[in-house]
Amino acid sequence: MYHYDDFDAQLVRERVAQFRDQVARRLDGSLTEEEFKPLRLMNGLYLQLHAYMLRVAIPYGTLNSRQMRQLAMISERWDRGYGHFTTRQNIQFNWPRLADVPDMLDALAEVEMHAIQSSGNCIRNVTSDPFAGVAADEIEDPRITAELLRQWSTLHPEFTFLGRKFKIAVSAARQDRAAIRVHDIGLEVRRDAAGNPGYRVLVGGGQGRTPMIAKELRAFLPRADLLAYLEAVLRVYNLMGRRDNKFKARIKILVHELGIERFGEMVESEFEALDRSEEVPVAAEFARIARHFAPPDYPPAEDEPEALDRALAAHSDFADWVARNGFAHREPGYLAVTVSLKPIGGAPGDVTAEQMRVLAEAAERFSLGELRVTHEQNIVLPHVRKSDLFALWHLLRGHGLDTANRGLITDIIACPGLDYCALATARSIPVAQAISERFADPARQREIGSLSIKISGCINACGHHHVGAIGILGLDRAGVESYQITLGGDPANEASLGERTGPGFPFEQVPEVVEQIVDTYLALRMPGEGFLQTYRRVGMTPFREALYAGAA
Amino acid sequence: MARAQHPVILTAQDLIEGDAVWWTGTGWSRNLAHALVYNDPAAADAAEARLAAEESRVVGVYRVEVDPAPVPRPILRREAIRADGRPSFAYRPQGAARRAA
Known part of the structure; x- marks a missing residue:
């Protein structure tokens, strides 16, 4: 994984010192809240319903054991002993005191972490495939590109005050596991006919109140042009994007209003006109960063260890966990494992400091020291020897981290x-908890099969409800929570936005509504069909009839 | 939007802690029971404007509609959760330690 050089370390330290001074000036009254707010947001510090919230960047979701332990320490020393992993592969601390935040940032800097650009109208944390470097279907490690973009976009003077936030995702595999079609820019690593590396560039995707699937801007962009081309895209957006209305300020609205052809012409024109005489050569930078992402030295591992077979045969819980949470590794004898942060009835993505330390230990002992945060709010241990799986499971099991439900309804x-x-306009976590309790039976979950439920507590769609097979959006209707249901959303290769079933439902009714949707699916599915396949075959009508039968 | 039909109290967030505080008429308190209830919208408007202009130890002054008796209780769920100072569910995963308050 990437390690800071002297420049990175100095930049982050200077930034903390700068913010420490800004906090001091806020506390002594030299800065007003209006002056201070954009400064704290650029350092990931929000003021939420109950307290400040610090959002820490986890670049493309990659962490090492030492960093995870530091997050545990930070949560205990300055927060309330837990953290919340987010759909942006970051972590949030929900209860810091303003005066403590500079110390928290110093503690992050000690382990090569920061909170820069985890908020504000700038280029946010670049997200990627949690199985980077693991998946057999990838062309190269997408994190090399993600790190290149992180360095390019960090404190980029031209793109620090964009019209709105800007999110980039990178995939390098045939299967899109980074939801690149619902990002402002989605990059897919490709090779041209001669085998040269480059990118398919998608633009204008996003969720929020106006969800859109990204459109193709370039079918193939040579790698050498990546930074210049993105600069052209950002520049056109920065100049042409709307600033009169916050809700129409994302690049997707500009692309939609201009049309992808006109937008593309403007980008190409800007790209042609760029002075690239002082550009840092992408190839050299890419090669420098790529060295950090060289495959680890895998200790030898048996591909079919006998002890594993015996453990699988003797412990059905363990076998279920391996079958459900395992992900094929391209290195023989290894498996990537998802540690679910979705225990039945839990708050999705929440982990205690103690659990963080267990995850750090698990990574150290069993995953070459590495962890990944997924946009599904789980943790991946990317490099586990098959012969270590049973010991890993035992360790996790003792700390409530053995839930075998990756991709299932819970x-x-x-x-x-x-x-x-x-x-927010409505509760999300309690809805998730109620649904999770309702479908707690593992056998029933397995019978239903893969089915994504995604819940947002307001129209901003941080819970990705537009791309949930079942999407749930909580709204406020005259002071009462009302939950709109959408069906058929998909964030991956066949990206689609969910379609509304009809009028919303009260909080208490949501689990029953989900149950009716599931029952309808089970009654209609053909052998081997998943929920989305069934939905695409039969359409909305039978689900609507099931949900609104008897309604006037 | 129609004017509030309910009495209101004034709230903000403490600059250092970030938690909810309530205007008592003479200062900011963390105890909701001490909040000054305004039955007169004009008086609430005037106080809100004055307190917003004086913000130094608090951030984001605004008004909350309440059911005033026996102690003020916010009408809206959002404000009720905020007034409780914690999420509506057992939010700390089991075993989580807490920073000394």
Whole structure:
């Protein structure tokens, strides 16, 4: 994984010192809240419903054991002993005191972490495939590109005051596991006919109140042009994007209003006109960063260890966990494992400091020291020897981290919602908890099969409800929570936005509504069909009839 | 939007802690029971404007509609959760330690 050089370390330290001074000036009254707010946001510090919230960047979701232990320490020393992993592969601390935040940032800097650009109208944390470097279907490690973009976009003077936030995701595999079609820019690593590396560039995707699937801007962009081309895209957006209305300020609206052809012409024109005489050569930078992402030295491992077979045969819980949470590794004898942060009835993505330390230990002993945060709010241990799986499972099991539900109906994505967020209009986590309890039976979950439920507590869609097979959006209707249901959303290669079933439902009714949707699916599915396949075959009508039968 | 039909109290967030505080008429308190209830919208407007202009130890002054008796209780769920100072569910995963308050 990437390690800071002297420049990175100095930049982060200077930034902390700068913010420490800004906090001091806020506390002594030299800065007003209006002056201070954009400064704290650029350092990931929000003021939420109950307290400040610090959002820490986890670049493309990659962490090492030492960093995870430091997050545990930070949560105990300056927060309330837990953290919340987000759909942006970051972590949030929900209860810091303003005066403590500079010390928290110093503690992050000690382990090569920061909170820079985890908020504000700038280029945010670049997200990627949690199985980077693991998946057999990838062309190269997408994190090399993600790190290149992180360095390019960090404190980029031209793109520090964009019209709105800007999110980039990178995939390098045939299967899109980074939801690149619902990002402002989605990059897919490709090779041209001659085998040269480059990118398919998608633009204008996003969720929020006006969800859109990204459109193709370039089918193939040579790698050498990546930074210049993105500069052209950002520049056109920065100049042409709307600033009169916050809700129409994202690049997706500009692309939609201009049309992808006209937008593309403007980008190409800007790109042609760029003075690239002082550009840092991408190839050299890419090669420098790529060295950090060289495959680890895998200790030898048996591909079919006998002891594993015996453990699988003797412990059905363990066998279920391996079957459900395992992900094929391209290195023989290894498996990537998802540690679910979705215990039945839990708050999706929340982990205690103690659990963080267990995850750090698990990574150290069993995963070459590495962890990944997924946008599904789980943790991946990317490099586990098959012969270590049983010992790993035992370790996790002792700390409530052995839930075998990756991709099942209880593996729910939920934003913090009304319980934490100042913008939310309805609760999210309690809805997730109620659904999770309702479908707690593992056998029933397996019978239903893969099915994503995604819950947002307001129209900003942090819970990705637009791309949930079942999407749930909590709204406020005259002071009462009302939950709109959408069906058929998909964040991956066949990206689609969910379609509304009809009028919303009250909080208490949501689990029953989900149950009716599931029952309808089970009654209609053909052998081997998943929920989305069934939905695409039969359409909305039978689900609507099931939900609204008897309604006037 | 129609004017509030309910009495209101004034709230903000403490600059250092970030938690909710309530205007008592003479200062800011963390105890909701001490909040001054305004039955007169004009008086609430005037106080809100004055307190917003004086913000130094608090951030984001605004009004909250309440059911005033026996102690003020916010009408809206959002404000009720905020007034409780914690999420509506058992939010700390089991075993989580807490920073000394």
